[in-house]
Amino acid sequence: MLKFLFALLSRSERKALSDEEVVREYLKTQSNYYFEILYERYSSKIFGKCLTILKEEALAQDATQEVMMKVLLNLSKFGGKSKFSTWVYSITYNFCIDFIRKRKKDKSSYYDDISEFEDISEEVDDKELLETRLDRMKEIMDKIPVDDKSILMMKYLDGMSIREIGDVIEKTESAIKMKIKRAKMKFVRIHDNLYTS
Amino acid sequence: MEKNSFQELQLENEAKFAKASTEVKRNVRERRDIWSLIGDLFELYIPRFFSALIGSNEYIERTGLQNDDKT
Numbered sequence A: 001m002l003k004f005l006f007a008l009l010s011r012s013e014r015k016a017l018s019d020e021e022v023v024r025e026y027l028k029t030q031s032n033y034y035f036e037i038l039y040e041r042y043s044s045k046i047f048g049k050c051l052t053i054l055k056e057e058a059l060a061q062d063a064t065q066e067v068m069m070k071v072l073l074n075l076s077k078f079g080g081k082s083k084f085s086t087w088v089y090s091i092t093y094n095f096c097i098d099f100i101r102k103r104k105k106d107k108s109s110y111y112d113d114i115s116e117f118e119d120i121s122e123e124v125d126d127k128e129l130l131e132t133r134l135d136r137m138k139e140i141m142d143k144i145p146v147d148d149k150s151i152l153m154m155k156y157l158d159g160m161s162i163r164e165i166g167d168v169i170e171k172t173e174s175a176i177k178m179k180i181k182r183a184k185m186k187f188v189r190i191h192d193n194l195y196t197s
Numbered sequence B: 001m002e003k004n005s006f007q008e009l010q011l012e013n014e015a016k017f018a019k020a021s022t023e024v025k026r027n028v029r030e031r032r033d034i035w036s037l038i039g040d041l042f043e044l045y046i047p048r049f050f051s052a053l054i055g056s057n058e059y060i061e062r063t064g065l066q067n068d069d070k071t
Helices: A002-016 A019-030 A032-054 A057-073 A084-101 A108-113 A126-128 A134-143 A146-156 A162-169 A174-194 B006-017 B016-052 B058-063
Strands: none
Touching: A019 A032, A019 A084, A019 A146, A019 B058, A032 A057, A032 A084, A032 A146, A032 B006, A032 B016, A057 A084, A084 A146, A084 A162, A108 B058, A126 A174, A126 B006, A134 A174, A146 A162, A146 A174, A146 B006, A162 A174
């Protein structure tokens, strides 16, 4: 009974701590208690993103391990300029993008179909992307190039602002706006190729 | 609150982590402990190395470390 109460108290205390407080305490104590909190809060989220980008569970597991290590070893560099979650996700996206680039396996046939200089004056409605059926979503995300996939995830999954995305991939705000527009178009193009012909 | 397609896909992927989570956690913890040990060793021995290199106790006095070799 006491054990149960203790676990309950511990759980509510864990929930009450903000990410920034947990980071501060972890850096001060290096204790497993705070490590566990960070791990519980972020590992599955990191894994989910890695799996969408890398497409294979085993790769996503390894990537989660690497990203968690990067997070732990660089915690003292987290300056609090952005939300902690944004900082963690930026490490995740950059890790996955680098990984794919190194393997050079991201040669999607759709990528070459769409010229970077194509007229993109046409605006794609967010609704088209956000209400895509899950089975279609999986297939489209498997086919879309890694840069576009990541940028769409940052915007529509993590709700990052244009500025935050710019910080993650080190581009100007106007470049990001253009990239989002292109990524949305590629998404719709792939969707149409797969399901409307 | 209703989830959008990106959030639904993320949730489905996150659920796949349940089985692997314990193993990944153990690996991360072990690697973290090794890094921490390496850090401690550096903290302990680098000042001694520099003091030996410089050949004086100045560095040790400044950092407050004892030079066991000379006692």
